[in-house]
Amino acid sequence: MNVSAWVWGATLVALIAVLAVDLLIIGRRPHEPSMKEAGGWVAFYVGLAIIFGIGVWVTAGGQAAGEFYTGWLTEYSLSVDNLFVFVIIMARFAVPRHLQQKVLLIGIVLALVMRGAFIAAGAALISEFSWVFYIFGAFLVYTAITLVKGEDDGEDFKENILIRWAKRALPLSSSFGDGRFSVVTETGKRLFTPMLIVMIAIGTTDLIFALDSIPAIFGITKEPYLVFTANVFALMGLRQLFFLLGGLLERLVYLNIGLAVVLAFIGVKLVLEALHTNNLSFIHGGEPFHWAPEIPIWLSLMVILGTLAIATVASLVKTSRDKKRDLQSTPQ
Secondary structure (H helix, E strand, C coil): CCHHHHHHHHHHHHHHHHHHHHHHHHHHCCCCCCHHHHHHHHHHHHHHHHHHHHHHHHHHHHHHHHHHHHHHHEEEEEEEEHHHHHHHHHHHCCCHHHHHHHHHHHHHHHHHHHHHHHHHHHHHHHHHHCHHHHHHHHHHHHHHHHHHCCCCHHHHHCCCHHHHHHHHCCEECCCCCCCEEEECCCCEEEEEHHHHHHHHHHHHHHHHHHHHHHHHHHHHCCCCCHHHHHHHHHHHHHHHHHHCCCCCHHHCCCHHHHHHHHHHHHHHHHHHHHHHHCCCCHHHCCCCCCCCCCCHHHHHHHHHHHHHHHHHHHHHHHHHHHHHHHHHHHCC
């Protein structure tokens, strides 16, 4: 896929324009969106992604479109998992409900910046060193194992060293106020609000999730343009999705297992691809492993869709049964 400079430029301008409109809306009127408003925005962003994929299909073919849709779906799923941690952070720091949309938006902007940097670094590494796929694949399999074991669960969120330092070293107010990072007291002293601490927590969380998501998307496509756009579309509308899903997030009890299967599948796919194109002298004498299969994109899409669908349905069935059982066991 050969993407010209003007296509890159036009895409960046269009995406920045959409994001700027969103920023202006939330910046002018921080509020808790209604279900209708949140649903409209989510449908709008999902529709944009689908239309963009169709455009890729028309201009670059079905293979590229399949890679975009598969990457977008994978990144969207990982982003939903990111929401779980955002929920824990906002609950931990008691962020007022009307300010949560602002927190989510800034968190998404930070995620875009960090993922953009990781995408650039990852693309440069892959173009120079094909053996990077061994590292990416092993890392994704390891991440999948930690998800299954529960070591990467949002409920285990702990304040990192940067958060602890900020709380200890910075003069903090007890109130969020109007959501600014600092306020001036009546005596003229400037204090930082808890919003700054929340942003540090969100930013460091974004960094950790970027470490997972970028190897995953490179396991689907090596085209930086598709990697970048899939990530951007996966993050757009995420804050509205938070309010739309509401309590449903807590019902997706098997999402981590589903994501673990997806990440393990992509990790194995990366390792197989590294074996198929092996040129490391200390592995098999630098010769490729011709028996290693190349997994087609249509199969990847089917596996990812099927896994996420099963995890979602199983989660809803389990929580529904648990709720019914609890009601039956409650004394009348």
